[in-house]
Amino acid sequence: MRSARAIFLSVLLVFPISCWAQLVAIQNVRMWPAPDYTRLVFDLSGSLQYRLFMLKDPYRVVIDLHGARLVGPLPQLGSGSQIVADLRSGARTKGTVRIVVDLKIDAQPRSFLLKPAGPYGHRLVVDLYNTAKAAQDRARLAARATAPPSRKFIVVIDPGHGGDDPGATGHVYGTREKNVVLAIARDLDRLVAAQPGMKAIMTRTGDYYVPLEQRRRMARGADVFVSIHADSMPGRVDDARGASVYALSEKGATSTLAKALASDENTSDWIGGVNLNSVESGVSEVLGDLTKSATIADSLRLGDDMLPYLRRVAPMHSNKVEQAGFVVLESPIPSVLIETGFISNPTDERKLRSRLFQEHTADAIFDGLKRAEPWLLARRGVPIRTAHVALPDEYVVRPGDTLTAIAHRHDVSVTVLRDVNDLKDSTLPVGLSLRIPTGGGRG
Ligand SMILES: [Zn+2]
Numbered sequence: 001m002r003s004a005r006a007i008f009l010s011v012l013l014v015f016p017i018s019c020w021a022q023l024v025a026i027q028n029v030r031m032w033p034a035p036d037y038t039r040l041v042f043d044l045s046g047s048l049q050y051r052l053f054m055l056k057d058p059y060r061v062v063i064d065l066h067g068a069r070l071v072g073p074l075p076q077l078g079s080g081s082q083i084v085a086d087l088r089s090g091a092r093t094k095g096t097v098r099i100v101v102d103l104k105i106d107a108q109p110r111s112f113l114l115k116p117a118g119p120y121g122h123r124l125v126v127d128l129y130n131t132a133k134a135a136q137d138r139a140r141l142a143a144r145a146t147a148p149p150s151r152k153f154i155v156v157i158d159p160g161h162g163g164d165d166p167g168a169t170g171h172v173y174g175t176r177e178k179n180v181v182l183a184i185a186r187d188l189d190r191l192v193a194a195q196p197g198m199k200a201i202m203t204r205t206g207d208y209y210v211p212l213e214q215r216r217r218m219a220r221g222a223d224v225f226v227s228i229h230a231d232s233m234p235g236r237v238d239d240a241r242g243a244s245v246y247a248l249s250e251k252g253a254t255s256t257l258a259k260a261l262a263s264d265e266n267t268s269d270w271i272g273g274v275n276l277n278s279v280e281s282g283v284s285e286v287l288g289d290l291t292k293s294a295t296i297a298d299s300l301r302l303g304d305d306m307l308p309y310l311r312r313v314a315p316m317h318s319n320k321v322e323q324a325g326f327v328v329l330e331s332p333i334p335s336v337l338i339e340t341g342f343i344s345n346p347t348d349e350r351k352l353r354s355r356l357f358q359e360h361t362a363d364a365i366f367d368g369l370k371r372a373e374p375w376l377l378a379r380r381g382v383p384i385r386t387a388h389v390a391l392p393d394e395y396v397v398r399p400g401d402t403l404t405a406i407a408h409r410h411d412v413s414v415t416v417l418r419d420v421n422d423l424k425d426s427t428l429p430v431g432l433s434l435r436i437p438t439g440g441g442r443g
Helices: 002-022 131-146 177-194 212-217 256-266 268-272 282-286 289-313 346-353 355-379 403-409 414-420
Strands: 024-033 037-044 049-055 060-066 068-070 084-091 096-103 107-114 122-130 153-159 198-202 224-231 244-248 322-324 335-342 394-396 433-435
Touching: 024 084, 037 084, 049 107, 060 107, 060 122, 068 096, 096 122, 107 131, 122 131, 153 177, 153 355, 177 198, 177 224, 177 335, 177 355, 224 256, 224 355, 244 256, 244 289, 256 268, 256 322, 289 335, 289 355, 335 346, 346 355, 403 414
Parallel strands: 024 068, 153 198, 153 224, 224 335, 244 322
Antiparallel strands: 024 037, 037 122, 049 060, 060 096, 084 096, 107 122, 244 335, 394 433
């Protein structure tokens, strides 16, 4: 009798709990404010159906999640967004959770569901666009694409990852790639902006995700595209370290590591969150095969221009420009991707966290850009305004120079200078690059 009642009671208790457990749990909400939109990400225990609509006076978004339940109270989102004011919830009917997003301004919503990727399970993404600002940005981009070639040297600086996509994570300090590369990119942005004749465009300026396609699109009408990353080697922590420079490859990767890195970087859109149904494939259409190989050759030269400066800052992982099929590098202009170090290596991770190393890395990339600027500008018919920039171990011959004077100035012997540079006689054409041996060259 007693046990029968116990069974009956437990059935009563278990039944609604099991029903409740079948509902998709809304586990967390994250907010990522970008300059032109704010992204809300709902972490879900499974896929579900939802309905989204806008209301006015005051502006708000209503999201009804069917077959869902809330796990605990909604998180405090903070005041970082210029669009989203607040978030509140209410159970509307049985099994439907209504979430109301109070807005500061009128906004246009775009929403989509994401399947599990990287560290995340099912997600509902709601992007709220600042309608006025989006129109302005589109007009500005269009104007730049059709404008007559500018005399400015335009550098697109692309800090990798952001928002839901943290990139690689350090093992010792938990350093996140997205933060390190943004810091380096901001340093580089300041350097480029301060340089007469140069102009910088950042693909992202804060902690939010920008789809790879959109990053490539920002390259239109610019001169160079520099993507900044810091990657990780899964498994054996100490193996890989140092910086490397990558260009796009059409034929496959130059090494297994290059291939692994490219496939890691290419998953960004899945983790960062992109509505793949709406992704345009604009760039590949714009870019014919011929231009592509020409661009790859220029990208390799651009990478070559950067290597010596990066080598000054850190040991290089590879001494040549590596190639792999990085999606973000499929751009119509010379483009390189710089791995500033291996965040998975404790020594590299410590360095990548340091402001000094970040600044020095930005300096090195900037020096490489200055070196590439004259020949890149010449490519599009802009008269060369800047002088050839010398490498750290290089001297460019100026009018009136003699071999003896150059040797004396650099504390090397004439014989060594002549040997190293393979000079047959003592004629020195102006503009010739001489390699200057470093360390105990005199003798
Ligand atoms: Zn990366």
